[in-house]
Amino acid sequence: MAVKGSNRKRSVVHLKCKAPKFAWYLNERRWFFPVHPFLSCDKPLSLIEEAERKAAENGFCDAMLKLWHLYFYLYLSSFPPNLSIFSRKIVEHVCLLKAKHDLSEEEENDMLGYLYTTQYQMGGVVAISLGRISSPNPERYTHALFMRFQKKENLEKFYENPFYMKVLKDYVMTYCHGLTNVDYESEVADEMLSIFRKGEEFNHGVEFVLLISFNEDALGNQAEHALASLASMMLESPSLIVQFTHGLNLSPSSKEYTHGVVIRFRSVEAFEIFINSKEYKNVWHSKFQPIVHKSFSLHFSVDPVGTEIM
Known part of the structure; x- marks a missing residue:
């Protein structure tokens, strides 16, 4: 032929x-x-x-x-009946906060409570988790907020939403002296529980946030290859990981990091097994370390908040 x-x-x-x-x-x-x-x-x-x-x-x-x-x-x-091979685009929003050192428990509850209720005051929010960062870090961030939006347009409207702006003014910046936003587009399995992060698997666990700044000359193929290696490893760890997403930072207000990664672990034990594993350390040292200018990671525990899809 x-x-x-x-x-x-x-x-x-x-x-x-x-x-x-x-x-x-x-x-x-x-x-x-x-x-x-x-x-x-x-x-x-x-x-x-x-x-x-x-x-x-x-x-x-x-x-x-x-x-x-x-x-x-x-x-x-050959695919199991419960495994979706189709994907849905979503937009992830990560906000890191630096609370004042004398923040009281009541003030903390107010801040987190009002941030949590923002999902009910606007359209396009499909998932949310937030909490106190579990361990001290060099950047001195104390709290983290994760939100998932259906589209980029929903995220843009979120930043301009009057209710969110009031919460930010009255209940966040009153108690905090700094924040960093990272937004990125990613994909998840095209089925309801994965998109909305609902169900027993998402009802508890550990949220792990990894922010990366790749060297300028590594942006493109090298960065994509490193992220693909990490994704491949995570796909091989279903007993530890519920879901993961990653993508290029789209936030116009914060360009300190070029990429964001969010991983939901099934438990604290699962998180520790993965982070301390030889495989993860090898991927990081061989694929990321040579081309990364700066990186920052944190994690916080996720408490049960219900299983109904809203």
């Missing part, structure tokens, strides 16, 4: 050699998906339709196309 062009030739060879084992594709914000060698699409439901169109354009024979179709369907059937 004659195929013009070096790219097409490589695609044919790749299809012949690798189709039975699949061409695996790792996007830093996705699970693993099987991707047809000559397709740019990475959404499974549209793969077949685009495959037929591209095959007609490139002259691939029906037999080879049908062979790939067969392997694709066999692959889909």
